[in-house]
Amino acid sequence: MNQETNQKMALAADSSSTREKIKELIYATCLFQDDLDWNAWLNLCAEDFEYAIRAYSPEIQSDMTYISGNRDYLAKLTEMLPKHNSDTSPLKRHGVVYRVDIADDGKSAAAVTSFTVFQTQLDGINSHVDAGESRLFLVGRYNDRFLIDGDEIKFSEREVRLDTRRLDKGSHWPI
Amino acid sequence: MNQETNQKMALAADSSSTREKIKELIYATCLFQDDLDWNAWLNLCAEDFEYAIRAYSPEIQSDMTYISGNRDYLAKLTEMLPKHNSDTSPLKRHGVVYRVDIADDGKSAAAVTSFTVFQTQLDGINSHVDAGESRLFLVGRYNDRFLIDGDEIKFSEREVRLDTRRLDKGSHWPI
């Protein structure tokens, strides 16, 4: 095993471990958000993290933004949740990271995750009959971007791109 | 590439391969259980493996155990299935391992898997009309624990934590 091979292996291992870390980060957001731990979620995001939920409408034949904001905005929004009346039926994000692309300079990356969100009814309708029933809520993709700074990787951007556009009551929670 | 780097790489590779093996083990349980190969499933479990299905009930505001038992109990239960009348509509467990934590001493690990279970109707209702239709059956998480002994990794514990509490006919099968 010569020096060059050694270096190539090291680099490959490096990029493969970055790739794994990125997947873990994405999956961590699913867990944190499912558990309504908004702070833990936002702590995985860079200061100037930008979040948006978007969908293409075949009705108006145009791309739409359903909500957007930076980390600060999301922090405020989630802090104020207790002041609002919400459907608190738990959501479970079920994502699979389909693709991770690390920039040539190793300083940023992008990832595509296919997800579904299931909602288990709690207090959104007639709880005596409906609570405890799980339903498909959303289908879409996460298009994420990352900043890589040595060992530290943070989300710089998340676009939630929804297929589902029958949103019914919608939600107070970031997806 | 010095000795130290080499060692760090070896350790990292080791832990990353343990991580991969754990994911593979979890996915293997999904395949085995989907295929009703209960023995193959239980062979992945340690002698004193403990299994439980649990859920929190917002109705009685308390944690519940829906079934629990050790490997032996599960072996007996699954062996006796042919003596029982069951809905044999096939289930497909759709899990994504979200998190693997290996203990510092490398002797045990824990993993969190988000799952959905889909049921394709067979003989549970009016098969002429319903058989072949797939429906969402359960949403939840696997909280698994593992024993690591050198190359050998075994399940020491599985908690199936359900969101879904409208269980309708329920099931004779471990989830």
Added chain:
Amino acid sequence: MNQETNQKMALAADSSSTREKIKELIYATCLFQDDLDWNAWLNLCAEDFEYAIRAYSPEIQSDMTYISGNRDYLAKLTEMLPKHNSDTSPLKRHGVVYRVDIADDGKSAAAVTSFTVFQTQLDGINSHVDAGESRLFLVGRYNDRFLIDGDEIKFSEREVRLDTRRLDKGSHWPI
């Protein structure tokens, strides 16, 4: 760290990277097929790639093939789609690679992926009311085979094995 360890590590890393590449290939087909990019999909397949959708029918107690063909056949079929009237409601394949087995000679591999397909209604029914609603469409597995030629890995076979047999309108699109 001796020479032998070094070699073992290199081999392990190799097989683990092949494994990763195979997963990425499978996930790439999900993305390409979701996006109706049939060419990009078929470019991941070997010349003599064989594709089939199969299911077991408990009604006629026999295995069935619902469609089958080689790469060429699929290319023709997908090219001719614009001449056909189709339900163009977007599908999202949600797959998790459960198992990758690399042949001992390292020249081929097999993989099992558990998948669900969700359909977001567009033009298949009464679009005013239904468009934008997501529904479970199919549950099944991909049984894939691969040819490995040095760095190049290609699909040699895909069997889509469906649990779902209530297919309603069916589809003009390969799953």
Added chain:
Amino acid sequence: MSSRNHAQWTATPNLQPGEWVDSRIYSDHHIFEEELEKIWKKTWIPVCHESELNNAYDFRTMTIAREPVIVVRGKDLKVRAFLNVCPHRGNMIERRPAGSFKRGTPSGTPKTMTCMFHAWQFDMKGRCVNITRREEGYQDRLCTADVGLRELKCEVWFGGFVWVSLDDDIGMTVEEFAAGSLDCLAPSLNEEPLEVFHYHKAIIPCNYKLWHDTNCEFYHDFLHYHNRITGFNDAYFARKNSGFKNGHINVGSFEVQYDQYEGFESREALSFPHLPPNHWYMIDMFPGVNFNLRGSALRCDLMTPLGPDRVMIEFRGLGLASDTPAERQTRIDHHNSIWGPFGRNLHEDLLAVTAQGACMHSSAEKRTILHGRHENETIHDENGMRHYYEEWGRWLDRSPGNPDMNFAAHKMQSVADNAQRASAGM
């Protein structure tokens, strides 16, 4: 011995009236609506257990015959029930299944029920304590005294179950309604406080009475490998199945051989107070409630009819409030092994009524359902069902054997038929 043609299949069975029912009582839309009005809105329902609302300001919500109900425990610790409907514009006041009003809600202050819509508030006695901007909007035309909640009759009875009736004029207590049917278990349940440890729900595509029938008879032991292996002996078959006023029944006890089922164990160590080891009592109350005590664990089924071919069943498991954690876990295991959603018997029972329901969906042909076994009123007798449907016929004023006929005609018919059969030597 042969198969039957249509005429033979649809002929009146050669049994006594009352020994069969017409399947339309399980499937007809009109009869179903009548049952809600004439039975379910006129009876006592054990909607939950007091341990589900232990503290002042705790609440539980549910529905009876589709009407939203809330049960709350007052500052005075008394449990009261109300329609969970706001007097202003009919909103459901509380959406959660359970919780506490001790803390405030986004639109409301602590210790009150607040309708989130326009924030009208009510105290634990159902009195309206605040109308937002009342003076501005209602001047002297409407005051809080006019818009209290609708209070419902409510009793805590029989081991701490909370019973509610939608009928102000029901004219009997729960005890009177039970008419002695609860007595066999009362000592075991009233000795010390109970606690719910299990709750799950099933929505099944069958009529609620099919579930009640299954609970009322043990002839379906053949469905359960567990019952056959742990039960079948002389004592088992000698258990009495007794009817009580108002359509209730009891099934007497015997000693179950739990250890005959591989992996299961004796329940002796954790028997409920005053219950002999491994004994098993069952009470089926009209119109759709079941109490079932198998040694160490009490089960209660409550049916909520959702349609002629749709029922929600809520399953509760209860132990003693004084249980140690280890005792509790054992009770839970005992409960689950047979009765849990992943247990051996419950799945089989639900499977059977689903299949039965698939033949008695709301547009199915009329069929004859036999309830004609006589076995000295022991557990394979079908007297439990005959007793139930006699009561059912009375409440609806319909004949269960021919719901197009009224109940009096049915009784006379029975008498006449019997006389005729007797004189014909049948």
Added chain:
Amino acid sequence: MSSRNHAQWTATPNLQPGEWVDSRIYSDHHIFEEELEKIWKKTWIPVCHESELNNAYDFRTMTIAREPVIVVRGKDLKVRAFLNVCPHRGNMIERRPAGSFKRGTPSGTPKTMTCMFHAWQFDMKGRCVNITRREEGYQDRLCTADVGLRELKCEVWFGGFVWVSLDDDIGMTVEEFAAGSLDCLAPSLNEEPLEVFHYHKAIIPCNYKLWHDTNCEFYHDFLHYHNRITGFNDAYFARKNSGFKNGHINVGSFEVQYDQYEGFESREALSFPHLPPNHWYMIDMFPGVNFNLRGSALRCDLMTPLGPDRVMIEFRGLGLASDTPAERQTRIDHHNSIWGPFGRNLHEDLLAVTAQGACMHSSAEKRTILHGRHENETIHDENGMRHYYEEWGRWLDRSPGNPDMNFAAHKMQSVADNAQRASAGM
């Protein structure tokens, strides 16, 4: 030439009675229930193929007009049909779609049908062979001879299809019912045993007759790129569309140019017996069955109406039982290319009737549906549908053009209208 206002749109079409129908026949709840009673419960239905129950004790289950049916092959290899309903308490006896009674079930012994609920047992001739604890529970009041299954008329006919009727008094054989409509394919299907290789189902939100219409006419070739490219020539348009007694029709054959569609191939090598190469016959039987032979593969559609705007269609594909595996695979490929759930034509057909159904859901406005093409009774003529609805009107005693009118009035009206039009020189 212009668009139309409401009055023009709803005016009676300037066509002969019988050349249009009222859309309410596709959407009205009451008419739908009447169809089940007066048509579907009174006719022969090919519920499955004999190859689905090859051996003694094999069974298949299904429903006809919502009634559960089981077909079993006896020890004597004869195929018999029964209601899949237990005479005891109406449970569905067998829940599986298919299987064998050779092995026992959890609640039953081998070679019998066992109702899992209380384990009553029946033999393959529908005779009750065991009532559990009969003596204890029924004494001399009920014996097995009283409680046989309800047997249904059953014939194996036309290439091995299993035909069942719920009507004991149907008064005609399948052959008589078919009235010659099956003759065109009989030589091809009866020469040697067939085998089902394909089964799938679709539940479509449209009336079953919309699917039957589509099967009855080829005018919708414009929907199918495959048909246009492989079919349109003089021979194609010359195919005859012929009516038979009882509402059935045939579509005559011609030679399809399969190789005109890229990727498809000639089916010559695997033609069914006695069928000229690449030829294509179609039979549409009243009230909702289709047989379709395209060279190498036979398709059969069976409709099960689920509601006025909901139909289940079961699609079967058949080859010869003697096929080698390679031959079979080729037949399967041929079948799938057009007719499979991922094939070119089936998806288009189902898409079209779904869209049609969306305009004729159960609360839609009444519209006029035109069946007025006359093209010498060739395949773009709409005579197939006219023939069908004439029969339909007779069975229901309703006019298809105005279902509020009875059939006789409709016929007289037609004659009168014709006379009037003729005298008016229209």
Added chain:
Amino acid sequence: MSSRNHAQWTATPNLQPGEWVDSRIYSDHHIFEEELEKIWKKTWIPVCHESELNNAYDFRTMTIAREPVIVVRGKDLKVRAFLNVCPHRGNMIERRPAGSFKRGTPSGTPKTMTCMFHAWQFDMKGRCVNITRREEGYQDRLCTADVGLRELKCEVWFGGFVWVSLDDDIGMTVEEFAAGSLDCLAPSLNEEPLEVFHYHKAIIPCNYKLWHDTNCEFYHDFLHYHNRITGFNDAYFARKNSGFKNGHINVGSFEVQYDQYEGFESREALSFPHLPPNHWYMIDMFPGVNFNLRGSALRCDLMTPLGPDRVMIEFRGLGLASDTPAERQTRIDHHNSIWGPFGRNLHEDLLAVTAQGACMHSSAEKRTILHGRHENETIHDENGMRHYYEEWGRWLDRSPGNPDMNFAAHKMQSVADNAQRASAGM
């Protein structure tokens, strides 16, 4: 001050007739069908906005009262509406929600609407321009002139909304129908072209009128933390709620303090033309339309009743067509913060009507719904709803307070009651 029993709960409220409605108007099946026939098929509906079909040959599809509708822009750029139903066999002509006929379709040539089933074709004026194989099939019996599409009344009015009516004889323009209710926003909307930037739909299990009620009153400010924090001051409560002919209402404006809600900002910079900074107008049109302008973004809700306890609401957001991308993004953000599917208010509103609907499902008991607040016709007055239900009663000829009574009787009753109360000094 106390809770109430059944008699008290169901007593007629001590308010003036018109100050309450009977909950059955929100739940009765029969009333619902009547509403579709007598109201929804007889009125003007703003089905979409002209910016959704900008170019010649662009189209949009939708339904009104379950009838499929298509709106197309002609070569002459005029917008026309038709039933989206084929005159041949009733297929839905176009399945897509939107698109262009400029390009051909698999079964059709460019610049025509083609029914994919048998490829009949229509131009943008609804004229039939091609019947496939017409001569062969219809000879001289049917020609394209006979089978044009059903054209519907259609106007582009009020900032570019496209209004359609199913009633040829509606006898009034949109302007006349609006009866001045649109005037308050007309200057802001008609100054320059608007553009839709937001569309989403909700299907909610409640009656459509419950959503309209919510849009008609601001008393539910208590539901919205955002409203309480940004609104409550004297100017807020002084906003006028004014009725117009035909059941429409307006809510007057004031200056919202957006920056009081953490994270939100003033909308001053992007005010719609002629609108004072941060002002807010609302128009509720009978029977189920809402226009809502909050400074920088216009929202429009269109209801499509799907059943007595089911409504689809389409939400649109609009800005100025001349917006720069940055301006547009700001408008979108403003719109979303409150009104988007993930915004603060919309979720709360939908949650409330869902809960209200759960108490007024189609089999719920009759209740009294109070609309009795009088606050000088300002925003916490409930005069908006009183105004609406007066109109509703007129169209259906039913009393909203007792739908078993006709409207005239209701009016007389009101007068009599008032007189009686007055004389009784109530």
